[in-house]
Amino acid sequence: MKAVLCASLLGGLLLIIPTGCATDSDYSSLRLTGDPIADSRVAIERGPKRDRVLWEYRAGLAYMRKGQFEEAKRLLDDAILSIGGIKTADSDSRKARGYFHSESKKTFLGEPYERVMAFYYRGILYWMDGEPDNARACFRSAQIEDSDNENKTYSADYVLLDYLDGLATAKLAGDGSDADKRARKLDKTGSLPACDPKANVLIFLDFGQGPHKFATGEYGQELRFGEGNQRVRNALVTVDNQSVRAPAFDDLYFQAITRGGRVMDHILGNKAVFKETTAIAGMGAIVGGAVLLQNRGTREVGAGLLALGVLSEVVSAATTPEADIRAWDNLPQYLSFVALTASPGQHTMRIDFQDAYGDAVEGLSKTITLNIPVGSRDSIIYISDQSTSF
Amino acid sequence: MKLSFLRSLSAVLAAAVVSGCASYGVKQPSGVAAREMKPDERGFVSGTGIESQDIVAVTDKMARGIMGIPEIANAQTAPRIVVLPVQNDTRFPINKNIFLEEIMALLNERSGGKVRFLARDRMAELEKERDLKRSGQVTSSTDVSVNKFKGADYMLTGKLVGQTTRTSAGTSDYILYSFELINPDTSEIIWNGSHRIKKQGQDDAVYR
Secondary structure, three states: OHHHHHHHHHHHHHHHHHHHOOOOOOOOOOOOOOOHHHHHHHHHHHOOHHHHHHHHHHHHHHHHHOOOHHHHHHHHHHHHHHHOOOOOOOHHHHHHHOOOOOHHHOOOOOOHHHHHHHHHHHHHHHHHOOOHHHHHHHHHHHHHHOOOOOOHHHOOOOHHHHHHHHHHHHHOOOOOHHHHHHHHHHOOOOOOOOOOOOOOEEEEEEEOOOOEEEEEOOOOOEEEEEOOOOOOOEEEEEEOOEEEEEEOOEEHHHHHHOOOOOHHHHHHHHHHHHHHHHHHHHHHHHHHHHHHHOOHHHHHHHHHHHHHHHHHHHHHHHOOOOOOOOOOOOOOOEEEEEEEOOOOEEEEEEEEEEOOOOOEOOOOOEEEEEEEOOOOOOEEEEEEOOOOOO | OHHHHHHHHHHHHHHHHHHHOOOOOOOOOOOOOOOOOOOOOOOOOOOOOOOHHHHHHHHHHHHHHHHHOHHHHOOOOOOEEEEOOOEEEOOOOOOOHHHHHHHHHHHHHHHOOOOEEOOHHHHHHHHHHHHHHHOOOOOOOOOOOOOOOOOOOEEEEEEEEEEEEEEOOEEEEEEEEEEEEEEOOOOEEEEEEEEEEEEEEOOOHHHO
């Protein structure tokens, strides 16, 4: 009887302990509104520190779509400080590797396509500030983020990153032909603008809804990506009655699904095997222990086996192989670009976002007044189908 | 006997689980307080990019190189130098002023007045001040009608070129820092100095 009591106490104790370990603050006490800018203020200040970069990504892009580029710069610079270096072990990453903490306990830096986009947007902002060499540095870092793929066919295969590297190099009086050749080899549209250093109006466009993450597998240990609902497939840029089609040169959903397996997937796989093994062993021990308990001569051994079975079940329950599905959820799916040459002065530019049939999607067209300055500095325009200001 | 064994086993297992879900294996669970470090010291926050210790090492080497050339060391009158922006051809966005500002500061400190720098990056403000003096709105200690801004004897500029390799074994970054002192009258490069830094590292498994 004492043995049974002891086993029960142990089981109860072990059920309590793992739940008591979760000391990280979460979002239950925060009032989130769905507005990335307002939410990021609250979450960065009072939310989990491990999600800081995630909120900086979301708010940085939201500011870009509002035309508040200084704010975007501040947030993206801070995020890039985290993603730009060598990401060595910290307490959160060690936890994420352990059996009893989920992957989402690690500091969020994002999957490669998310890290690429942080550098890409920061590159646009550097170019706006008249620093094409620092912009090029960002585009190169972005391409490096995409270079660690399992399948090398899809390694560093962003069309625009190589194209912009080549264009910036040409504008800096260098030889950008290698990067330009790489971009043209990757481009499937055949519409990539010429690498013309005299082009002085550079229009960065993005549209569509970026990939979302979900988990599959018995324990949710497999990270998967889903495609958003896409209405916009192209853009049409019209300046002073001259129109240029802007197709999607890069597709973030394609980039997300062609990354291949991660080292972390092996860790999560091991966690899943451990969870399953301890659950089966635990159940076996409990059943065996229960049988042995029926016999007076083997009752104490049965109690011990039962206790071990309960312990094994508790360990199994506490094992967390779930994949991290936190995502930069306001990313676009498609990236496009137009380079134009315009004389100094005022011009009217209209951008229509088109569906798969080439029809303008209602409510998304934008009209902008361009003031092209005299001098050599480029006019950099960033427009998304979700932009509200420019 | 068996019961006491069971109790001991329970206690050991419970202790193991408790220690397993506390801060076991976590270095500095309370963080690391801010502390002042020497700029040439490699800190605990580091990557494969351009860092303060690289800037100090590179600029120190360049300043010593410039001080040693005969055109500067043996000049009868202090040569006037204009600094041009550094060109960044690496994958790391940088504050481009920092290298030349640092070299200027080191040369000013160490040369004892043997070189002078021209404030070309302040031309708009300088022209405004000169115009105020010429119009008589503000006073001047010299004859402003004949004063002219000085021309440069030399131009100092630099370039950072990088090469990156990334494989499953990690990331490697090689950066060549090169600086030149150019005579604008002849386009002659009178001095060229360079420094090379290579760094490697690998991300934690949870980020790979």
